[in-house]
Amino acid sequence: MQSINLPQLAPNATTTRTTRRKANGPATAALLIQMATEILAASPTLRQKANITLTDLSAADKVRKELLKK
Numbered sequence: 001m002q003s004i005n006l007p008q009l010a011p012n013a014t015t016t017r018t019t020r021r022k023a024n025g026p027a028t029a030a031l032l033i034q035m036a037t038e039i040l041a042a043s044p045t046l047r048q049k050a051n052i053t054l055t056d057l058s059a060a061d062k063v064r065k066e067l068l069k070k
Contacts, residue, residue: 026067033064 037057040047047053 026070030064030067033060033067037061037064 037060040050040052041054041057047057
């Protein structure tokens with residue numbers, strides 16, 4: 001069995017907190033649609049389990065593009 005080497009933080013390493021960005025609902029929804037579409041397009045088994053067709057994915061992509069226009 002191989003051991004996994006995980007990176008260790010140096011004892012004196014400082015972490016910086018980034019400022020929280022303003023939420024953008026349509027952009028976030030578009031990104032989630034894109035991610036799901038890519039996953040489902042690559043997996044016929046998942047599409048079958050979810051009862052989603054390639055036509056459904058095409059329609060979802062059209063919705064994603066509309067969200068990005070806003």
